[in-house]
Amino acid sequence: MTVIAAIATADRVVMGxxxxxxxxxxxxxxxxxxxxxxxxxxxxxxxxAAAGNxxxxxxxxxxxxxxxxxxxxxxxxxxxWADGIAVAAVDGAAEAKPAVLSQSxxxxxxxxxxxxxxxxxxLWWISTHAAMRPHPxxxxxxxxxxxxxxxxxxxxxxDIEPTFAVDMAVRLACRHAEGCGxxxxxxxxxxxxx
Numbered sequence: 001m002t003v004i005a006a007i008a009t010a011d012r013v014v015m016g017x018x019x020x021x022x023x024x025x026x027x028x029x030x031x032x033x034x035x036x037x038x039x040x041x042x043x044x045x046x047x048x049a050a051a052g053n054x055x056x057x058x059x060x061x062x063x064x065x066x067x068x069x070x071x072x073x074x075x076x077x078x079x080x081w082a083d084g085i086a087v088a089a090v091d092g093a094a095e096a097k098p099a100v101l102s103q104s105x106x107x108x109x110x111x112x113x114x115x116x117x118x119x120x121x122x123l124w125w126i127s128t129h130a131a132m133r134p135h136p137x138x139x140x141x142x143x144x145x146x147x148x149x150x151x152x153x154x155x156x157x158x159d160i161e162p163t164f165a166v167d168m169a170v171r172l173a174c175r176h177a178e179g180c181g182x183x184x185x186x187x188x189x190x191x192x193x194x
Contacts, residue, residue, distance in 0.1 A: 002034055002051040003144030003180040005152055005169040006116055006123055007162045008137030012193035013118035015047050016166040018144070018174050019188060020181035021054065033188040036061045040069045044119060045192050051142035052113015053100045056093065060115065063092035072120045082117055082124045082131035089115060090129050114141045118192050144173025144180040163189060 006015040017034040035049040036057060046066050050057035064085065070077035093100045093111055101109045115126040116139065124131035125139055138156060140148035148169040155165030170187035174180050 002142035003140065003148055003170055003173040003177065004034060004049045004051055004116060004142055005140040005148040005166050005173070006049075006118060006138070007152060007156070007166055008118070008121055008123035008134075009162050011121050012162075012191050013047065013121065013123045014162040014166045014189065014191050015049060015116065015118055016170045016187040016189040017049060018142075018170055018180040018182050019185060020174075020179075020183075033190070035188065035190050037190065038064065038066045040066045040119070042069060044069050045194075047116070047118040047190050047192055049116040049141075050113055052111065055096070056100050056111060056113045056115070059096045059100050060089045060092055063095070064088055069119060072122070078119070078122050079124075079131065079133070082119075082122070082126075083129075085117060086115075086124075086126040086131040087129050089126060116141060120192055140169065140173070142173075142180060144170075144177035147176045148173040163191070 004017045006013055015035055035047055038046045040046060048061055070081050094109055100112045102112050110128040117124045117126055123137055124133055138152045151169035151172045167187050167189055174182045
């Protein structure tokens, strides 16, 4: 079980996650984060996080190559770039043995979970062959979604600093929602820009 919360600002994305995972119904604290950092050829950080199937992030990151990034001020080009990553992620999940896809029910394949993708000030969520922007640049995925979203929207309304807002959203989700948790390290926080 997981909670991942993220806020996109004018110049970066801040993303945070809990540190608990379930193994055969038993909650354990993990050493690694649920957010991966990849790098574009120009050195830009690209964050990828996953909620859902425990293997999803590992499968996607293992087979994913980040190509050249577009002009960050060109929204259409950034969305097209993110769509390319979404297609590669779903195709990679389909080729995994066993595949980490949901039952399609006659529709296009979808991931067995949800990915978050962040680059510079851009934030998208991915569940199938397209990357979609959350409005208004705030999103949470996983078992603590409702609590985290409430916290993020409240923080946004009061102009709370994004790193503190994401940290608090994850902490509150872990306190009030089932299936996610943190240990003495607290939430693990990442940013697309240092």
